[in-house]
Amino acid sequence: MDNSELLQGLSDEKAAEYLRIDGPNQISSVNKFSGFQILLRQFLSPAILILLITAVIYGSLGNAHDALILLAIILPSGLLTFIQEYQAEMTMNRLRARLSLTVKTIRNGEEREVPSEELVRGDVVLLKPGDLIPADLILISGDSLSIDEAALTGESFPRRKDAERSDELFMGTHVVSGIAIARVVRTGSRTKYGELAERISGASIETSFEKGLRNFGGLVARAILILVILVFSGNLILHRPIFESLLFSLALAVGLTPQMLPVIISVCLSSGARLLAKKKVLIKRLDAIEDLGTMEILCTDKTGTLTTGELTLEKAIDPKDKENERVALLGFENALLQTSSANSVDDALLRTNLILPKRKKLSEINFSFNRRRVSVLTEDQELITKGAFTEVINLCKRVRVDSAIEDIGPWHTRLLAQNKRWADQGYKVIAVATRSNVETVDENMEREMTFEGILLLNDPPKEDAKDALNKFHSLGINVLLITGDSAVSAGNIAQVVGLDSSQVVTGSEIDQWDDSKLLNVLQNTKIFAEIDPIQKLRIVTALRHSGKVVGFLGDGINDAAALKLSDVSISVEDAVEIAKSASSVVLLEKNLMVIADGVAIGRRTFENTVKYVRITISASFGNVLSMALASFFLPFLPMLPTQILLLNFLSDVPALAISSDRVDPEDLGHSRRWHMKDVGHFMVFFGIISSIFDILVFSVSLSLFDATPEELRSTWFATSLITEVLAIVILRTKRSVLKSLPSRALLVVCIIVTILALTIPGLGILQIFGLPRVGLKYFLLVLVLSTGYGLLTEYAKRSTHLNL
Structure with missing residues (x-):
């Protein structure tokens, strides 16, 4: 079968047949119970079993009256608990359905979204940055595709995948950058991830709530044991009938047991x-509610929480602070052609709807959180780089001033001052640079570039941000702002919304500290800027080691590791799939106030x-x-x-x-x-x-x-x-x-x-x-x-x- 046939995808009839043969594409990590299982569970609990055995003993000794009375107590109790637990299970099933993963596939030659559980072998899947790999796949075609396989292999660096080698993509991993088309070859427990999950019996992390219940159960068990032994022994000493004394002792034990x-x-x-769902907060497991209630620290980004979350391009200016259409067009073209990541900066640039001559992209150097920039190579051999100001200016040897190209040396200090001046006013500053006559592209080509100018984007504070932070304060929760933006930008926003901005710590400073020093700084600092994913992970780890219950709100690929490690992992409905997968709480709108309500x-x-x-x-x-x-x-x-x-x-x-x-x-x-x-x-x-x-x-x-x-x-x-x-x-x-x-x-x-x-x-x-x-x-x-x-x-x- 050639690629053109593959790209037609399966027919609905063939997909239904494979689903019937292979079963759903799932490795169940959540126990789901039928109504009968829940009903049976009520009558197999230790307390109820004691009562049932006692009723049988009464009946066998001819005391049908007391046996019937016991059954009259057992049945309403069991049915009452069944009704309540069944309703709770149905509530969770409805919430899980709202949060189920969907996959973009091609069926009958048309693109469509299908639930991940309905994916079958032979399905053609379309992938983009942030997507979870939903099954084991064979790569058909890809553009600058990198996959994070840490969940499967433990390797910390993403791996490049090539369609020419027919590389495999494995369930449980996720797309870091690039786009791809792939075909499903294995689903469910037949995947490598599924085989691993079946071989490994991993104990889940015990929450403070579960630990409390376990300790309470131990307290009651000790009290019951002591009580039964003393009462039974005492009644025997008083020459009471053995059977009557035993039943009385067991009844006391059941009486002390909190059966409900x-x-x-x-x-x-x-x-x-249900209350949280009405507040637009969905949970993926019931005990996540208790996790929310015990949270002491919330780590959050500013975009979409403290700010409106919608960047707007305010200006594109050259090194002389004049508005410059060429700078805007270069930024727009880079955003249009790059495929390595979806982000709010590119969304803002694309909304400008600028008109430019169409150039094809020959290649791309992907964005990463270490590089903090992305480059595209056009068909006329022009390399366009866009990214964080400090990352881009360090690549430049020249600067475009009006129509002339000059050495950057005399301009360097002026450009740094320009960046600081605009950043101090609260703008997100993105630099643009170019290089001509580039034949092949790799990171070594990002050198001796020409600095073109900067893009100024604005994301104003939310009107209710200050009220939300006040509510967190009233709940005794310490809010930390952790962002990849500049220290100045983070400090400005913090000051506007009422966070203490007297001390702002940057990622470069964190890299110089050991964990002990970091923990000391965390005691008195609320603003962390220019932070990468590893630094986020260190912050969360240090806070947890100090004994705090830590919540983390994130929606990007760079947040996934910190989300997995936090006590309370919170994401949003439109987050990338890897972030949603790592979260126990999902917000239908990115708003701090709904978290406070939660x-x-x-x-x-x-x-x-x-x-x-x-x-x-x-x-x-x-x-x-x-x-x-x-x-x-x-x-x-x-x-x-x-x-x-x-x-x-x-x-x-x-x-x-x-x-x-x-x-x-x-x-x-x-x-x-x-x-x-x-x-x-x-x-x-x-x-x-x-x-x-x-x-x-x-x-x-x-x-x-x-x-x-x-x-x-x-x-x-x-x-x-x-x-x-x-x-x-x-x-x-x-x-x-x-x-x-x-x-x-x-x-x-x-x-x-x-x-x-x-x-x-x-x-x-x-x-x-x-x-x-x-x-x-x-x-x-x-x-x-x-x-x-x-x-x-x-x-x-x-x-x-x-x-x-």
Whole structure:
């Protein structure tokens, strides 16, 4: 098959056939679950399995009543968590679909965009700078093509690819410069990248949120183990039946387990994801929301964030500061002919729509972030170079003054002053130079050139940039400006938008420092100019090694390495594919304000998750501690296993609404992390307060009222349920309850559960669980002790120095 046939691409029918045979072009790095898998997962969790086994044991011993009661608790709990997790999974699937990679291909002889997953062998793919290689390809044709293969080989320098050698391009690598047409030869797990991924079992980096959850799980596991051993052993010593003692101990263990924690986290994070999407922030994984909330430093470029992001060519001037059409035309022609990179400078030049005689391009010397310039060779052997002022002027031996060519020596100081003067006014300065009679092109030909003049481009500050930076300040986040532009330009913009511009560090200075010196400078510097990709990487590395949670906003090829290393990697929807691929957060518009909104939502999500943890564990610990102690001193079990499980289920219902709860402004003003020591102290302190009122229930019911076991259980059940609801309402905020009311959803659910709790002793609606109706004195006891608990807990919260 010759190239002309290849360039027709596949037919839709052939593509569909190959897709059916080979399957989708994907190496799944994200676990996607079907509805059935999510449902099955709910009933295979350790807590639910314990309950199912217990129900089977009850049934096998002829106690069908208690077995059915257990199943009546298990099924609603499992279905409720299934609904919440299924909705969270569907939310993430919709967001992933919006962020899926598309590839430009030729099918039926026409160019079209197709999802990367639908790419098949034989497809013809069109590539440009910044594109990810979507499968293993054979190069058909290319122009100045360089590929970064570091993701596959570890080599730091891009490799040139040649169609004449039928070079291969490998999935997972990306285009640094040039354009190409290539044919797909392998997809999915059959690619070299896919084979490598299947052989290597790499552990993912544990986030601070995941580490906190793991530590919390360890804390609960230790408490459960100690509790079960003590209670089971104590009841055996008291000659209680082994089976009854075991079931009671297991019920206490389940009662202390925060069964709803996985679903609470899913609900909180998926709710946060939906809120972020409304703010035009898309996330690629749910825990990226927590990453946003813990961010302490944001590294950002100025283009499109602090500025409007649209450069405009204001002037093209010669060395005598006169406007010069030739300089403009040369800059425009270089932008028109070069194919090594898409950038905002060339976009600005091309929008001028200048008319010039058409010349073909013979060759090109690609732009790179080390060279900071690009050269094209035209058919009449003129080399046109455009780039950073310092890079271009160092190549020049001559200067064009009016129509004459003069030695650059006498002009050198004047040209440097000209560059500084315009840069000081906030312009981006691009120099243009030429050389005639160039037959072959390589970097050695960029010498003895003629300096033609400079292009002055302007990118004004955004109107809301200052407000956005103020919002970051209110959130306790330090913003660093990291740009490839000149120190003067960066300093000017920083001053306008309110960043501290008293000290500006350049890339050349960073190269002279070791990591220790760099870290010291980072403590007091906010502006970094003339920075290349390696220097960006060093800045992010140094910040992370200092223990900071670092966010990085980037949209170019030069940002990819820093994005991959940062804790919070942020890109934009129209970024190059390699930048988007390296990001966990994607903005639909490049705006610092939406990132600040995302941080606030991330912190709200984290706060509401931690609310559930500390409130539930302290309330459960108090109740379970009381039951364990009471079981040693009472001649009967203070609460039956089925009643413990029912209490645990009902008290978790209000917790589901915590994901929608309000968060106090002071809790959003700083980054927070898990502290297991604080959680442990909180659990014991407020758990003991809960136990005090449990003991009062025992004492008054048995000593003053001479209660039967059933009357005590009914009274205590109602009191425990109400005090757990009060714990949610009171301990959800550091403020007075009256000054920080719960969200409407949480308040409504709490009221409903409280009414239900009062009807248990008042009307006996749960007699099937062994909770009968009791006399008025018991009902009043529930009201008095619940009120006392609420008042004491509110007082203790405001008096203690425990970290809430």
